[in-house]
Amino acid sequence: MQEVAIDRKIDLRGTVCPMNFVKTKLALEEMETGEVLEVVLDTGEPIRNVPRSLKEEGHKILRVTRLEDTFAVLVEKG
Amino acid sequence: MAEEGIIVDVTEAENPTTQAVRRLKDSGYIKQRQGAYHSLRIRIRGGRVKADELAKLAKVANQYGSGEFHFTMRKGIEIPWVKFEDLEAATKAVEEAGFVLAGCGPRTRAVFNCMGSVCPYSAIDVFAIVDEMDRRYFDSHLEQNPRRFPHKFKMSVTGCAIGCAKPQFNEVGLMGVTFPGLEIEKCIGCRLCAEVCQEFGSIDDASSAWEMVPAKPEHDWIREEPVFAPDLCIGCGDCLRACPTDAIPSVRSGLRVFIGGKFGRHPSYGHIMADYATVEEAFIITDRVREFYQKEGKRGERLSQVIERVGMEEVRERVLQGLRKELGEMNPRLPRVRV
Numbered sequence: 001m002q003e004v005a006i007d008r009k010i011d012l013r014g015t016v017c018p019m020n021f022v023k024t025k026l027a028l029e030e031m032e033t034g035e036v037l038e039v040v041l042d043t044g045e046p047i048r049n050v051p052r053s054l055k056e057e058g059h060k061i062l063r064v065t066r067l068e069d070t071f072a073v074l075v076e077k078g
Numbered sequence: 079m080a081e082e083g084i085i086v087d088v089t090e091a092e093n094p095t096t097q098a099v100r101r102l103k104d105s106g107y108i109k110q111r112q113g114a115y116h117s118l119r120i121r122i123r124g125g126r127v128k129a130d131e132l133a134k135l136a137k138v139a140n141q142y143g144s145g146e147f148h149f150t151m152r153k154g155i156e157i158p159w160v161k162f163e164d165l166e167a168a169t170k171a172v173e174e175a176g177f178v179l180a181g182c183g184p185r186t187r188a189v190f191n192c193m194g195s196v197c198p199y200s201a202i203d204v205f206a207i208v209d210e211m212d213r214r215y216f217d218s219h220l221e222q223n224p225r226r227f228p229h230k231f232k233m234s235v236t237g238c239a240i241g242c243a244k245p246q247f248n249e250v251g252l253m254g255v256t257f258p259g260l261e262i263e264k265c266i267g268c269r270l271c272a273e274v275c276q277e278f279g280s281i282d283d284a285s286s287a288w289e290m291v292p293a294k295p296e297h298d299w300i301r302e303e304p305v306f307a308p309d310l311c312i313g314c315g316d317c318l319r320a321c322p323t324d325a326i327p328s329v330r331s332g333l334r335v336f337i338g339g340k341f342g343r344h345p346s347y348g349h350i351m352a353d354y355a356t357v358e359e360a361f362i363i364t365d366r367v368r369e370f371y372q373k374e375g376k377r378g379e380r381l382s383q384v385i386e387r388v389g390m391e392e393v394r395e396r397v398l399q400g401l402r403k404e405l406g407e408m409n410p411r412l413p414r415v416r417v
Contacts (some may be wrong), residue, residue: 061322064266064269
């Protein structure tokens with residue numbers, strides 16, 4: 001698997017839906033197309049919903065990595 | 079199919095008061111515990127009403143009722159506190175506002191549904207289906223020959239396996255279901271499908287319908303890849319929505335058809351009559367189930383009791399006759415009630 005350069009990171013542990021999606025969206029808005037954001041999300045509703053919403057907004061999910069009780073999601077701005 | 083009016087035997091022994099109350103219920107007037115008042119039950123097709131039309135109904139509630147609406151369990155609207163002597167005028171006002179009353183008693187009740195045409199979980203166009211069901215079957219407002227059944231006949235349409243409109247507890251319940259495929263070349267091995275899938279082999283078993291296993295050598299762009307256990311799948315679509323790369327498409331979608339469910343004092347969980355039926359097939363099944371109930375049901379029996387008496391195998395044979403064989407072949411784990 002290729003290494004991906006991460007341009008920005010946000011930690012949304014403890015942030016509930018839909019605020020986690022809103023914050024991710026705002027972070028992406030400040031970035032350039034093609035740049036990569038790492039988002040850390042809780043298990044359960046956040047990981048079920050946020051990647052899907054990002055996909056629907058036209059961004060590309062590059063990788064999802066399971067950490068202990070969280071997930072690190074790499075998103076390329078679309 | 080022609081909607082023939084069939085007169086179910088009405089006991090002659092009913093006294094005039096009982097008869098009068100029954101006639102009122104038939105027409106959608108529900109007697110209140112406060113003697114002189116009735117509640118007018120109004121059918122709201124598919125649970126959707128235009129705000130402007132509701133404003134017209136509000137005038138009726140102000141003029142003839144207490145100025146309050148009551149929202150019924152089947153998404154109808156009732157105007158309570160209508161005086162007996164005002165029933166006729168209030169009915170006329172309701173009809174002029176563009177609505178029809180929803181009769182109670184032994185007949186097709188208002189079809190009940192979820193928000194499936196706008197809800198992200200839904201696998202089907204719920205509003206289109208519920209409107210068509212209403213058009214075909216809801217007839218209690220018709221003066222001539224509304225179809226009388228041995229007892230009430232309820233139907234519901236729900237968009238997904240979560241089942242907000244409780245299809246399992248209606249005489250006929252339709253549920254949208256969708257079956258996943260896998261396009262491995264799009265997979266990034268993220269394991270979200272396995273993460274979101276809630277359909278486990280058993281309560282103690284940690285493996286769900288999607289499991290991650292070491293990737294095959296030819297899938298060298300990922301470390302792990304998902305494998306699917308179709309027998310565990312209930313068609314909820316969680317994996318399709320969760321997959322961030324659209325590697326899991328819907329390969330089949332349709333309607334799971336429940337029959338013979340009810341609530342009330344002795345609730346009964348509907349039998350699954352067919353799975354992944356087309357809308358057209360679901361209507362054929364509905365027509366046949368209604369015919370069966372009218373023919374075999376004794377007065378006062380709900381469909382669940384008739385099925386119990388006749389036997390589900392026979393009902394299945396009669397209802398599915400001539401239809402695709404696959405309709406009756408469903409996941410053996412369905413229906414499943416977790417305890």
